[in-house]
Amino acid sequence: MSAFDSLKDTLEQRKQDHLYRSRRTLNAAQQPETLIDGKPVLAFCSNDYLGLANDPRVIERFRTAATEFGVGSGASHLVNGHSAEHHALEEELAIFTGRDRALLFSTGYMANLGTINALLDHQDAVFEDKLNHASLLDGGLNSGARFQRYLHNDVTSLDKRLSKDQSRRRLVVTDGVFSMDGDCAPMADLVQTCQQHDAWLMVDDAHGLGCLGDKGQGLCAGFDQNQVQVLMGTLGKAFGTSGAFVAGSETLIETLIQFARPYIYTTAIPPAVAAATRTSLHIVQQEPERRAHLQKLIQTFRSEVAAMGLVLMDSPTPIQPVLIGSEAETLAWSQALETQGILVTAIRPPTVPKGTARLRVTFSASHTEAQLERLLTALQQIAQQRGIPEVAL
Numbered sequence: 369m370s371a372f373d374s375l376k377d378t379l380e381q382r383k384q385d386h387l388y389r390s391r392r393t394l395n396a397a398q399q400p401e402t403l404i405d406g407k408p409v410l411a412f413c414s415n416d417y418l419g420l421a422n423d424p425r426v427i428e429r430f431r432t433a434a435t436e437f438g439v440g441s442g443a444s445h446l447v448n449g450h451s452a453e454h455h456a457l458e459e460e461l462a463i464f465t466g467r468d469r470a471l472l473f474s475t476g477y478m479a480n481l482g483t484i485n486a487l488l489d490h491q492d493a494v495f496e497d498k499l500n501h502a503s504l505l506d507g508g509l510n511s512g513a514r515f516q517r518y519l520h521n522d523v524t525s526l527d528k529r530l531s532k533d534q535s536r537r538r539l540v541v542t543d544g545v546f547s548m549d550g551d552c553a554p555m556a557d558l559v560q561t562c563q564q565h566d567a568w569l570m571v572d573d574a575h576g577l578g579c580l581g582d583k584g585q586g587l588c589a590g591f592d593q594n595q596v597q598v599l600m601g602t603l604g605k606a607f608g609t610s611g612a613f614v615a616g617s618e619t620l621i622e623t624l625i626q627f628a629r630p631y632i633y634t635t636a637i638p639p640a641v642a643a644a645t646r647t648s649l650h651i652v653q654q655e656p657e658r659r660a661h662l663q664k665l666i667q668t669f670r671s672e673v674a675a676m677g678l679v680l681m682d683s684p685t686p687i688q689p690v691l692i693g694s695e696a697e698t699l700a701w702s703q704a705l706e707t708q709g710i711l712v713t714a715i716r717p718p719t720v721p722k723g724t725a726r727l728r729v730t731f732s733a734s735h736t737e738a739q740l741e742r743l744l745t746a747l748q749q750i751a752q753q754r755g756i757p758e759v760a761l
């Protein structure tokens with residue numbers, strides 16, 4: 369026996385279960401038509417929803433800020449890594465979200481982990497939607513608080529759990545837009561239920577910010593910090609850069625600065641990333657035509673795919689999963705698309721429940737109607753060859 373034989377068995381089993389994950393290498397910029405593993409592809413799997421990862425204005429600001437501030441931040445925010453660009457971005461994000469303050473984190477994963485852990489301990493309880501992002505679930509599990517999951521988007525299920533709980537602090541946590549289904553949390557009902565039970569509400573709007581709302585304020589537009597006490601957003605999706613933030617009251621932000629370990633003990637994102645994000649934040653608000661184009665692509669896709677008899681989810685967002693069902697069949701569809709030069713990720717358990725494996729199609733404002741047409745034609749051909757999968761939701 370050699371040191372890692374038992375791990376090799378685990379890996380082998382994962383392959384046999386069609387659950388093995390592997391990476392591809394991008395040889396060009398993150399945009400719809402790019403090069404992956406040296407081959408030209410048309411990709412429908414990025415989170416660059418507004419096409420800002422390649423916007424010349426964002427790139428130019430990144431370049432000038434790197435000349436001014438250097439490449440790395442060199443330290444954590446609390447040592448001496450907090451630059452004027454970070455500070456200005458925090459102030460602008462606070463205004464954008466209508467909150468007292470915002471705090472930058474290096475990734476969304478760390479923002480969620482750090483925030484939940486800073487707010488709760490074993491005297492408290494956390495209530496999470498069953499389909500929450502892994503980082504929210506991990507944050508809740510690590511906090512030591514009583515951990516409960518309620519049925520997906522089911523406020524009655526949440527209400528029952530809150531009614532039975534007597535913990536000191538109660539935090540309800542939800543994705544704004546669910547990352548694997550693309551559907552939205554029932555905000556007004558959640559706010560009302562939390563208020564009835566004197567619970568705090570945390571919304572991770574990683575996929576809603578930039579995409580939804582008149583100016584891209586996301587799913588929480590119209591809900592203030594007394595209704596959604598903790599608003600989390602990421603910068604690596606619609607904003608096209610990298611990092612994340614939490615926005616809320618002065619007390620919330622000061623608590624995070626004091627107690628959120630993934631904030632305190634990590635290097636700040638490069639100042640040039642903060643500077644470039646300020647440019648994207650401006651574009652997000654000033655160019656609603658990007659959201660309009662995105663919505664047009666989404667509507668065309670939905671009506672055409674439904675007409676083919678394929679099963680879609682209840683999603684008004686750029687995340688448009690096509691349900692296939694079995695893991696093997698989903699992989700086969702994804703591979704058939706790839707032979708036509710189209711990249712769509714196959715999402716399988718444990719990321720999604722068993723029997724609901726899917727093609728996760730995501731749209732960007734940088735997709736053209738002709739590119740959408742190529743995807744639709746390919747799906748139609750594969751449906752003819754393989755048949756329409758039967759999926760029970």
Ligand code: PMP
Nearest residue numbers: 475476477501547572574602604
């Ligand atoms: N929350 C949600 C809902 C996400 O989808 C993601 C990333 N896929 C994250 C948090 C993590 O964000 P980041 O990639 O910045 O770590």
